[in-house]
Amino acid sequence: MLTERFRFLLNRFRDRLWVKPLAVCLLSIAVAFVAKFADGTGMAKFTPQISLDSIEALLSIMASSMLVIATFSVSSMVSAYASAANTATPRSFILVVSDDASQNALSTFVGAFIFSIVAITAVKNEYFEKAGLFILFVLTVFIFGLVVVTFVRWVDRIARLGRMGTTIEKVEHATAAALRRRLNAPNLCGVPVRSNLEGLAVYAANVGYVQYIDMAALQIWAEQSKVRVVVAALPGSFAAPNNILAYVIADSAERTDIDSTAVALAFQIGGARLFDDDPRFGLVVLSEIAGRALSPAVNDPGTAICVVGTLVRLFTLWSEPEPVGGKQAPKYDRVEVPELSARDMFDDAFTAIARDGAGVVEVAVRLQKALGALAASGNADLREAAEYHSRLAFKRSQNALSISEDLEAVAKAGNFKTKHAESVSSSDGKQQ
Structure with a gap:
């Protein structure tokens, strides 16, 4: 039941430009110290002697160039974002920001910069021995090659990012993914609406758009309260304090003590519409x-x-x-959702x-x-x-x-x- 909720939260993290670079920075710090583990083994007998000057020179070049490339990549991405908003529509901005290729390139450049800074500091303080220096040299060469390949691919990508054709393609892919999810679950894994709308009306507490409906939470609450929930506001609907989100219909007509707070909380309301479920x-x-x-x-x-x-x-x-x-197959038999x-x-x-x-x-x-x-x-x-x-x-x-x-x-x-x-x-x- 947590799969859809996890997907929604994961997509929100993907929309943040800082998430991947931060994760890669932490990974690059860990990779810089991985070479130290080789010093505790017998690899020193088989590894060649690596000059400290060669490693320091390579790391220095990477440290000085990666920060410039990362800054250049950010400025290019900002220009692409502005182009997408001005030539297409501002509503496409979120798709351009979440472009995986651009985020991966920025993460690679920033991660390589952090790796080189940490590694060169450790080398100058004689933190590594013979085997560790060799592993560090191999890692440095690998990261340097990865940066070159990423930069070449990113240049080709950034030339298209923000252009009209690319923006339309991104919107089409996001819309097609949302349509496929709705085709697979026309009622959001609930059941079709078959109840009359004469139950307790649940109103929105905030002003905005319905971004996500926690169907699992509605199902659990409905089972515990012995009621049925009829969704009236699908993802994308405008919500306001006088707009109805859902109706609650009790199994017993005599019940009047229904607390519908949990129903309103199951509707994620934000300031903008999202492509995921809309x-x-x-x-x-x-x-x-x-x-x-x-x-x-x-x-x-x-x-x-x-x-x-x-x-x-x-x-x-x-x-x-x-x-x-x-x-x-319907998983939430107590939640009725219109198609x-x-x-x-x-x-x-x-x-x-x-x-x-x-x-x-x-x-x-x-x-x-x-x-x-x-x-x-x-x-x-x-x-x-x-x-x-x-x-x-x-x-x-x-x-x-x-x-x-x-x-x-x-x-x-x-x-x-x-x-x-x-x-x-x-x-x-x-x-x-």
Whole structure:
């Protein structure tokens, strides 16, 4: 039951830029003293004699260069973060910060600097003997080679970090991971909602967004209190003191002494939405990226078209009839959780694109083709939502496009031939 909670906490640590460098610093201090263990063995008989000057020179070079490289890497990463926030959307910042390659590179540089400082101090104080000096020399050469390889790989990575294509890819991967988790557990490992909402309402104590629901805690409390909990606010929902988080329904209708404090505590509320358990947030971020690209200041329809293709891939993933490995069996039979609504997800994904791209013919055409492809899927909910948004997008294009040929291209892409023929013929008659 602690697996999901541990995953949530681990992801929060990954979002902190200092966690990995601190861990590697502690590891590098330990590695610097590992060589001392060789002095207590008989390795001195077989190891060659290593000059103190050669080790000191190598460690001095590493110590002086690693701090400069680490500082340079931090400045480059900050520039990449600013670029991602300015060109894409500020909501993508957390994904760029948690980039493993950048964190690993920074950790390697800082760790190598700490290792060289500790090792050179120990060498100058004659802490190591013959075998220890040889092991220290081998470790120094290995770390030096690791730094070179990491730096070369990191230069290639930092050249792409913060760019529009990389940011969209990161948002897509985070959203796809959240969708897969929800596909495997549509009700968060609870059971579908089957109770009427006439129980005790539990309100939020803080203002923010629901980031995580501790289903295990709700299940344990419900079993002890002999009640059922109906979740009303899924991860991503806005919470305020007048907003209902859940309903508590007692097994016995006569019970009135229910303390629902534990229910409110099971809802993790923070100041921002997170990608982990909120697939709709990823769709919103992608929509924001497309909306900014379609603004008059940017005027980049190609990015909006790229986002539309990304959304089609995500909804195609969502329309899979059965996830790989099958759905997880309900573990929390006393917690009822509603499933995600396809209409709400389409509203998050396509409303802004249809509104801002209604007057851009290439975006409107691509949007109609994308919605047509989703409407052809075997999922009835997706088909209904796609058809609705296709009609709505075409209405927006009718109001935004003034050239009949552009509107004809959009109508052809969305199979609105009859309505478009009438509108074109009437407009041609008026012009004559």
